[in-house]
Amino acid sequence: MQSNQQVDRVLTGDRTTGKLHLGHYVGSLKNRIDMQYQYDTFILLADVQALTTHFEAPKEMGRHLRQITLDYLAAGINPEKVTIFVQSLVPEIAELTLFYSMFVTVNALRHNPTVKSEAADRGYDQLYYGFLGYPVSQAADITFCKATLVPVGDDQLPHIEQTRKIVRRFNELYAPVLLEPKAVVGEVPRLIGLDGRSKMSKSLGNAITLDASAQDVREKIRIAVTDTNRIHKSDPGNPEVCPVFTYHQAFASEGAEEIAAGCRSGTLGCVECKERVGKRINNLLEPMRETRRMYESAPHKVDEILIAGTERARNIGKETMREVREAMGLNYNFDNDGIRG
Structure with missing residues (x-):
């Protein structure tokens, strides 16, 4: 699939913390299936961000990302139309996260309503560095591929606004090379869990998984x-x-x-x-x-889809980082006379 920025690019995804369920299908997956034929769609398997809350079980990430990919494909995501990629295999995202973290204040992150709410829900008295910096990591996810549209629920709007602020700040400091994304907020229904007390969640045991x-x-x-x-x-x-x-x-x-x-x-x-x-x-x-x-009987096809999607994501990320480094004056060249900026 060729990159085409004449068409809006969508970035969406899931943390690799377990199988998807009917709540995911109603809340986001069905919409992605509809959008894949209108936009250049990127779906992120966020294994690094999953570690912000599951850092004690990194070996689970590989199993979960394949399960979630099967959920995508089974539900109707077309790998010929959509770029499905693994976050940790695109080092340009990590590099961009680091650069952004140099000019995002800790106070801005601490006052992010979504970070505060999630920390309270999890009973965190002390915030881990990665958890606090989640919005910065998410900004890198969105901007490394120059996504222009990000489908989110109302609770994620503070993260998107943080991304927009990061983009504006970067472009003001260095050069206007990054695109400011827009949040796409639809009427995302929250499916009540089988217990009738909260939204459907696999961790609460009140969900019906897609498999x-x-x-x-x-x-x-x-x-x-x-x-x-x-x-x-x-x-x-x-x-x-x-x-x-x-x-x-x-x-x-x-x-x-x-x-x-x-x-x-x-x-x-x-x-x-x-x-x-x-x-x-x-x-x-x-x-x-x-x-x-069909896909379970040919697991190599799932791996091929992830390899191809991640390779495309990396190629786009490399081009973005070339522009970012040039804007920042970090595009060093080495020759016999030493380092040239």
């Missing part, structure tokens, strides 16, 4: 929390507080109103409601299972 078998889907949906005030089938229910109803809205929206009416009137029981949405989810996942089996 779930048909039986696994049925079993997990069967134990999903519904309207706790509804005791008997004939009792009127409240779909607005039922997590299972949100699955109907996400995966069977055309029939959601019928489900809601049956729930409110007490003519549709929770067992049947769950069976219906389980079938819908399995209908969604079945083509993914078939595609996954």
Whole structure:
């Protein structure tokens, strides 16, 4: 795939901390599948950033990045259209992160709302250097390939604004070689977990992964929390507080109103409601299972996709770093007379 900056370039990705689940599909993956035919799309397997919270288990990264790549391919990401690459294998990103860190203040990072929120959620009294510098690393992810569009949720907007500030500061200090990205904020739905208490998350054990078998889907949906005030089938229910109803809205929206009416009137029981949405989810996942089996039977194809994508990312990164070094006056040349700037 040839680079074409006449077309907007999208940068998105996932930390390699585990398999993707239905929440990822609804919240971001489905959108990426739609966008891949409109934009030059880069998908980052963020194994370095995964270490900001999983630094004690680096060996897990290799396994997870292949699992996530299978999730991408199974869901419909086309490797002929999309550049899928491994963050740690593009050293230009690390180099750019280091350069940016020279003029980003610690106070700016400490006051980043997303950093503060995530640190509180994880109970961090002391912030690790890598965790605190996550927004700087993310700025390097976005700018190394000169991405112009970054799809994010509202909670990630502070990171994108930090990137924009870094780009402006760099261009003012040295030369206008970097592009200022725009955040693409859509109505990203958050799928409620099976426990009904929080968003779907594999770490909380309340998720249905994209590689779930048909039986696994049925079993997990069967134990999903519904309207706790509804005791008997004939009792009127409240779909607005039922997590299972949100699955109907996400995966069977055309029939959601019928489900809601049956729930409110007490003519549709929770067992049947769950069976219906389980079938819908399995209908969604079945083509993914078939595609996954194809790639699992030929693992070299997955490696080839990652190698090709990472090579393209590196080539673009090298060109960006050539421009960055030239702008900073760090494009040294060596000859018999010594170092020439």
